[in-house]
Amino acid sequence: MPKKITTSDISLSLGISRNTVSKALNDHPSITVETKRKVIEQAIAMGYKKIKPSVSGQPPETAGKLKSIAYITKHQLHHGIGFWMNVMSGVEQILSSNGYEMKISFIKDEDIQSLALPAVLTNNDIDGFIVAGSMVKPYTDKLMELPMPKVFININPEFSLSGLQADVVFMENEDSVYRITRHLIAAGHSSIGFIGDISSCRSFMERWFGFQRAHFDTDRSVDPAYCILAPSPDGYQQYEGLARSLKELRSLPTAFVCVNDKIAIHVIRYANETGKSVPQDIAVSGFDQIEEASLLGFTLTTVANDELQLGLRATEQLLQRLNKPDRAFETIRLATSVVFGESTSSSNQRMTERMTDQVADTR
Numbered sequence: 001m002p003k004k005i006t007t008s009d010i011s012l013s014l015g016i017s018r019n020t021v022s023k024a025l026n027d028h029p030s031i032t033v034e035t036k037r038k039v040i041e042q043a044i045a046m047g048y049k050k051i052k053p054s055v056s057g058q059p060p061e062t063a064g065k066l067k068s069i070a071y072i073t074k075h076q077l078h079h080g081i082g083f084w085m086n087v088m089s090g091v092e093q094i095l096s097s098n099g100y101e102m103k104i105s106f107i108k109d110e111d112i113q114s115l116a117l118p119a120v121l122t123n124n125d126i127d128g129f130i131v132a133g134s135m136v137k138p139y140t141d142k143l144m145e146l147p148m149p150k151v152f153i154n155i156n157p158e159f160s161l162s163g164l165q166a167d168v169v170f171m172e173n174e175d176s177v178y179r180i181t182r183h184l185i186a187a188g189h190s191s192i193g194f195i196g197d198i199s200s201c202r203s204f205m206e207r208w209f210g211f212q213r214a215h216f217d218t219d220r221s222v223d224p225a226y227c228i229l230a231p232s233p234d235g236y237q238q239y240e241g242l243a244r245s246l247k248e249l250r251s252l253p254t255a256f257v258c259v260n261d262k263i264a265i266h267v268i269r270y271a272n273e274t275g276k277s278v279p280q281d282i283a284v285s286g287f288d289q290i291e292e293a294s295l296l297g298f299t300l301t302t303v304a305n306d307e308l309q310l311g312l313r314a315t316e317q318l319l320q321r322l323n324k325p326d327r328a329f330e331t332i333r334l335a336t337s338v339v340f341g342e343s344t345s346s347s348n349q350r351m352t353e354r355m356t357d358q359v360a361d362t363r
Contacts, residue, residue, distance in 0.1 A: 090311020134201030193226030196259030299341030
């Protein structure tokens with residue numbers, strides 16, 4: 001594959017500084033017309049791709065075609081606006097630094113139901129695309145059929161990762177929830193529930209796997225009567241719907257493991273409204289470490305991840321795929337870290353923490 005030409009290559013060939021080359025390519029007024037002409041001519045001759053038509057003097061159709069990547073996401077994501085804005089920021093950061101334009105397309109529910117692909121994917125003017133967030137299998141199948149390079153950030157759990165003809169990027173899920181569940185079991189919780197629409201995305205399903213494995217490894221059985229797993233139109237992200245599901249349980253367990261912080265916050269609200277305290281009466285954990293959890297008045301046990309890195313890594317993977325289309329497809333999981341907070345601490349743990357603080361205060 002031909003070597004990508006950079007401003008450093010142009011500066012070396014002309015014997016001038018890279019800063020001068022950069023200013024000439026950007027039509028900076030401090031650079032003479034003659035120097036600009038030499039830089040532009042040399043850049044074109046060497047095959048440099050980032051020359052603006054207005055600078056080169058060429059009409060748009062003969063100038064280097066701007067490369068484009070599509071960013072595809074659902075019109076309404078229930079994960080949290082801040083999360084996906086950070087992911088998108090990571091995508092844009094890598095694309096802009098590599099000379100690509102990002103074309104964003106929001107897919108509506110009616111488009112998904114009718115299997116209608118956005119025009120950006122069918123008009124043949126993009127080099128590849130990123131799908132942010134899991135979509136139903138039939139629509140994902142339509143996306144899979146497109147011949148251009150693609151990377152999924154999360155994916156529907158009905159897809160087997162074995163033999164998948166696409167790259168997928170996740171946060172680590174199973175081990176983090178496994179650790180939290182083992183922590184709750186060690187703290188003496190005999191009834192632990194799990195909340196999340198595990199049919200909606202692979203990440204939630206893997207968190208469910210971690211919850212189950214923790215029970216299996218401690219010779220315990222998961223009690224389905226304490227779990228809320230059924231498909232939900234809003235993924236249990238709206239309080240009213242989740243409150244109804246909690247009310248339908250025969251009784252509340254002593255702890256809940258939730259697939260994300262937003263659900264955990266709803267559970268804590270429900271506990272408060274029904275006269276229960278967290279963690280005295282019920283322990284609650286989440287996932288994602290969202291900013292809203294800082295308003296609880298106590299720390300939430302959760303899993304910290306970096307959404308910006310998720311966007312960066314997915315985009316890096318797509319650019320690698322563009323350069324090496326025949327390489328083996330990859331499933332990539334970025335590291336996470338469990339953050340144990342007060343929402344799952346036992347009375348013994350809290351007493352120890354208070355005593356430690358008191359001792360520290362007397363020093």
